[in-house]
Amino acid sequence: MKTGKVVVVGATGMVGRILLGVMKKHRLKPMELVIVGSSTVGKRKQTPYGSLKVQKMEMSVFDGAELAFFAAGAKVSKEWIPQLRGRNCRIIDLSSAFRYEPNVPLVIPSINGEAIGDSDLIACPNCTTSIALMVLEPIHSYFGIRRVYLASYQAASGAGWQALQDLEMQNRRWVRQGKPPKQGRTSATPLPLAGNLIPRIDILDSAWNGFTKEEMKTDWEANKILFIPHGGKEIPIIATCVRVPVRRCHSEVLVIQTETKVTPEVLRQCLIFAFGVRVLDDPDNWVFPMPLNMEDREEVGVGRIRVIPDGEGREIVLWVCGDQLLRGAALTAVEIAEYILGKKF
Amino acid sequence: MKTGKVVVVGATGMVGRILLGVMKKHRLKPMELVIVGSSTVGKRKQTPYGSLKVQKMEMSVFDGAELAFFAAGAKVSKEWIPQLRGRNCRIIDLSSAFRYEPNVPLVIPSINGEAIGDSDLIACPNCTTSIALMVLEPIHSYFGIRRVYLASYQAASGAGWQALQDLEMQNRRWVRQGKPPKQGRTSATPLPLAGNLIPRIDILDSAWNGFTKEEMKTDWEANKILFIPHGGKEIPIIATCVRVPVRRCHSEVLVIQTETKVTPEVLRQCLIFAFGVRVLDDPDNWVFPMPLNMEDREEVGVGRIRVIPDGEGREIVLWVCGDQLLRGAALTAVEIAEYILGKKF
Numbered sequence: 001m002k003t004g005k006v007v008v009v010g011a012t013g014m015v016g017r018i019l020l021g022v023m024k025k026h027r028l029k030p031m032e033l034v035i036v037g038s039s040t041v042g043k044r045k046q047t048p049y050g051s052l053k054v055q056k057m058e059m060s061v062f063d064g065a066e067l068a069f070f071a072a073g074a075k076v077s078k079e080w081i082p083q084l085r086g087r088n089c090r091i092i093d094l095s096s097a098f099r100y101e102p103n104v105p106l107v108i109p110s111i112n113g114e115a116i117g118d119s120d121l122i123a124c125p126n127c128t129t130s131i132a133l134m135v136l137e138p139i140h141s142y143f144g145i146r147r148v149y150l151a152s153y154q155a156a157s158g159a160g161w162q163a164l165q166d167l168e169m170q171n172r173r174w175v176r177q178g179k180p181p182k183q184g185r186t187s188a189t190p191l192p193l194a195g196n197l198i199p200r201i202d203i204l205d206s207a208w209n210g211f212t213k214e215e216m217k218t219d220w221e222a223n224k225i226l227f228i229p230h231g232g233k234e235i236p237i238i239a240t241c242v243r244v245p246v247r248r249c250h251s252e253v254l255v256i257q258t259e260t261k262v263t264p265e266v267l268r269q270c271l272i273f274a275f276g277v278r279v280l281d282d283p284d285n286w287v288f289p290m291p292l293n294m295e296d297r298e299e300v301g302v303g304r305i306r307v308i309p310d311g312e313g314r315e316i317v318l319w320v321c322g323d324q325l326l327r328g329a330a331l332t333a334v335e336i337a338e339y340i341l342g343k344k345f
Numbered sequence: 346m347k348t349g350k351v352v353v354v355g356a357t358g359m360v361g362r363i364l365l366g367v368m369k370k371h372r373l374k375p376m377e378l379v380i381v382g383s384s385t386v387g388k389r390k391q392t393p394y395g396s397l398k399v400q401k402m403e404m405s406v407f408d409g410a411e412l413a414f415f416a417a418g419a420k421v422s423k424e425w426i427p428q429l430r431g432r433n434c435r436i437i438d439l440s441s442a443f444r445y446e447p448n449v450p451l452v453i454p455s456i457n458g459e460a461i462g463d464s465d466l467i468a469c470p471n472c473t474t475s476i477a478l479m480v481l482e483p484i485h486s487y488f489g490i491r492r493v494y495l496a497s498y499q500a501a502s503g504a505g506w507q508a509l510q511d512l513e514m515q516n517r518r519w520v521r522q523g524k525p526p527k528q529g530r531t532s533a534t535p536l537p538l539a540g541n542l543i544p545r546i547d548i549l550d551s552a553w554n555g556f557t558k559e560e561m562k563t564d565w566e567a568n569k570i571l572f573i574p575h576g577g578k579e580i581p582i583i584a585t586c587v588r589v590p591v592r593r594c595h596s597e598v599l600v601i602q603t604e605t606k607v608t609p610e611v612l613r614q615c616l617i618f619a620f621g622v623r624v625l626d627d628p629d630n631w632v633f634p635m636p637l638n639m640e641d642r643e644e645v646g647v648g649r650i651r652v653i654p655d656g657e658g659r660e661i662v663l664w665v666c667g668d669q670l671l672r673g674a675a676l677t678a679v680e681i682a683e684y685i686l687g688k689k690f
Binding site: 149151153168171172174175178179180182189190191192195196197198199200204209210211212236238240242244245246247251253255264283284286288290291292303304305306307308309310315317319321 | 628636666
């Protein structure tokens with residue numbers, strides 16, 4: 001797919017590197033590719049598009065650009081994106097900076113690509129929400145969703161590169177000392193993650209009744225992307241988000257209450273034919289999605305598919321797992337670019 | 346608390362060792378203490394009750410015993426307990442062997458101690474269920490429970506000593522190779538646990554609609570211990586049980602639907618005053634229960650306490666964490682002994 005000049009902001013970061021890989025794999029062919037970073041400015045860097053010089057962030061890097069990806073976090077997006085708007089460059093923001101602005105489309109192309117319209121700024125959803133939505137969308141379209149309970153098992157990579165490094169360092173201490181460390185800040189928490197679980201991700205606010213921002217995001221974003229456009233009413237997602245000592249795959253237990261009766265056979269068909277979903281469901285033979293088999297894969301894996309026998313066939317329980325950096329972030333951004341360039345989903 | 350002769354079967358195993366520690370801490374004073382093991386028979390072993398010789402399993406070890414603890418797994422219990430019954434020895438079984446026999450009481454003394462009656466065999470519940478029940482009991486007595494959704498984060502120790510060793514070995518491979526191993530059987534699964542999640546615990550059966558035995562146990566046991574005796578009707582617990590790379594604390598997300606309206610203040614009071622429960626709930630300051638702070642503690646920690654605002658105050662979400670070997674196994678057995686010896690709960 002040919003495109004004009006493309007700028008990738010945050011190209012040397014964890015998501016940025018995956019993003020360049022997905023762009024190449026999906027055969028995006030920019031006439032010119034500019035990579036912008038903060039740490040290794042001026043140095044050349046090996047990328048899937050060959051060796052490229054890391055540029056310093058300044059407005060001139062966007063001159064003549066057709067597409068700009070922002071993968072450097074909300075702070076950078078908030079500072080630079082407003083200056084860049086209205087300049088004929090379509091901006092794809094991977095951060096949370098503009099997700100909840102009413103006039104900024106929040107998009108997963110296979111679900112609500114049409115929301116992109118001619119907006120010059122498109123936001124990508126949070127990773128936990130993206131992974132859930134790949135499975136919630138086909139279920140909503142088949143059976144109508146009434147209510148969702150979500151318990152997450154989120155990887156260290158979601159807290160950034162440093163958190164992943166910290167986990168590995170804590171693991172070394174565990175091996176050396178024979179037990180997990182009692183102390184050890186990660187870049188996201190004052191607590192160690194190795195051998196531990198951290199049932200808080202992101203901040204809390206008194207308006208949220210004890211829920212964290214990460215938990216609220218799943219509700220806000222699923223409603224903006226899926227429930228309100230496809231059905232017109234708000235559907236609650238009641239989430240508990242937990243960090244687990246895993247590298248880069250997020251997993252989730254989803255309990256889904258539906259409007260109409262579900263049979264296990266129809267549910268299975270609905271998931272087998274869903275875009276971007278891979279059914280791995282033979283638990284008797286240890287077949288289900290998990291970090292071990294979902295890392296580096298574009299699909300969201302779904303397994304442990306159950307329909308509650310006493311729920312009048314209106315309650316589903318699932319286990320999903322997806323690569324947080326790939327399906328949860330970079331892939332959505334590339335799909336948005338593909339949609340803009342004319343690909344149909 | 347003085348008692349006659351006590352026999353501990355499986356005393357050299359992981360649960361058995363914790364059991365001897367809890368017996369001592371709770372000041373159980375046996376006139377004679379016999380420890381039975383399978384691997385180090387004839388050797389002396391340091392215990393909290395001093396150095397004791399490990400006895401071989403045979404019926405004569407129980408001669409004159411007042412109490413016998415069975416902590417050597419279901420197979421040993423099934424083989425030996427039937428021979429031992431009717432001999433004036435009260436048997437406390439920590440395995441799953443007899444839990445579902447209608448005439449064998451399944452007991453957590455602070456919840457249904459009265460079920461012990463004069464039965465000479467008393468079963469202890471599964472660890473995941475025990476940890477959940479410490480919190481479900483006070484909530485059921487205050488508000489009446491209608492339905493529970495459970496997602497678990499279960500430690501390696503629940504799969505036995507070998508699984509815990511395997512996790513540590515896999516961690517060493519992770520540190521050495523820079524990434525978690527792709528292969529590595531544990532004693533319970535053909536899959537490695539380090540850096541991974543395993544969404545299956547115990548076996549599956551076609552009668553269970555895709556649920557595993559571990560998941561069914563939470564429903565069966567919670568009903569036998571709590572719901573049917575205290576309310577008279579069956580309440581569904583819909584569980585998804587997942588093994589996580591943690592050493593010996595089980596954690597759970599619980600969504601609890603109640604009969605009557607819940608206010609956050611009353612809920613908090615109900616949990617603060619509950620036996621065996623410790624409220625740790627200041628997430629803004631990173632205060633919640635987790636493996637890091639609950640290992641080696643008798644209480645079940647509860648945090649992330651939320652009442653769903655749209656649920657007409659009839660829906661609660663909690664995070665609980667407890668030591669699987671201690672609160673999940675050994676402590677219940679010792680409490681049963683204490684109850685038999687006259688302690689009031």
